[in-house]
Amino acid sequence: MSRKKFLLFDNDGVLVETENWYYEANVKALAEIDIELTFDVYMEIMARGGTAWEVARAQNISEEIITKKREQRDVYYREFIRTEHIEIYGVVETLEELKKEYSMGIITTARRVDFDLIHNDRDIIKFMDFSLCVEEYPRSKPHPDPYLAGMKKFNASKDECLVIEDSQRGLSSAVNAEIECAIVENEFTKTHDFSKATYNIKKFSDLPELLRIVS
Known part of the structure; x- marks a missing residue:
C-alpha cells in the first residue's frame, strides 16, 4: 500500500457543523407551502444524493413555486451560517x-x-x-x-x-x-x-x- x-x-x-442548518432551512421553506419535511425522510434523501424538493414534487407543487422556495431556503441557510455556531x-x-x-x-x-x-x-x-x-x-x-x-x-x-x-x-x-x-x-x-x-x-x-x- x-x-x-x-x-x-x-x-x-x-x-x-452546517448540515443541520441546511436541513432546518429546507424545513422552514417547505413549511411555507404546507409541506412537512421529516428528519427520517430527509436522511433517506441525503444518503442517496437526492433533493429535499422531491417531497414538493410528489405533492404536485409547480416548478415555479419550487424555484421560489429554493431561493428562500438559500436565504434562510445563509442567515443560519452567518449567525449560528458551526x-x-x-x-x-x-x-x-x-x-x-x-x-x-x-x-x-x-x-x-x-x-x-x-x-x-x-x-x-x-x-x-x-x-x-x-x-x-x-x-x-x-x-x-x-x-x-x-x-x-x-x-x-x-x-x-x-x-x-x-x-x-x-x-x-x-x-x-x-x-x-x-x-x-x-x-x-x-x-x-x-x-x-x-x-x-x-x-x-x-x-x-x-x-x-x-x-
Whole structure:
C-alpha cells in the first residue's frame, strides 16, 4: 500500500457543523407551502444524493413555486451560517498538525457562494491547497467525479489519497472513485450506512493517529 500523501476532505459535517442548518432551512421553506419535511425522510434523501424538493414534487407543487422556495431556503441557510455556531472542536488545530506532512484539499457539494460565506472569517482554508465546489466538476456525489477531480488536481494516484467524509453519499462517491475513505462519526448522519468505509474515527482530532497507523 502506498503511503498516504493527499487528504481530500468533505466540508459540511467534517470541517464545519452546517448540515443541520441546511436541513432546518429546507424545513422552514417547505413549511411555507404546507409541506412537512421529516428528519427520517430527509436522511433517506441525503444518503442517496437526492433533493429535499422531491417531497414538493410528489405533492404536485409547480416548478415555479419550487424555484421560489429554493431561493428562500438559500436565504434562510445563509442567515443560519452567518449567525449560528458551526465550528467543530479541534479542526483547526488538527489541520495545522496535518499540514506538516500532507497536501490537503476540500471537495464539497456546497455551492461556491455558500462555501465562501462559511470560510471567509475562518482559518480552515489556509491549510488547503484548493477547494472544489459543486459547480466545478461534472456530477455531484455519490458519483465519483468530485473525488476524481480532487485527485487529478494533486496529480496523485488513488493509493496516495484518503477521503474524509461523514455521509453515505460522500462515502459512495469515494468508493465509486476507488479511493479509501475514513468516516468521522457525526450525530447528524449516524443512521447512514458506512459499511463500505475503509476506516472509522470518533472525532476529527483522531485523524493524525489514524494516519500514523495506516501510512
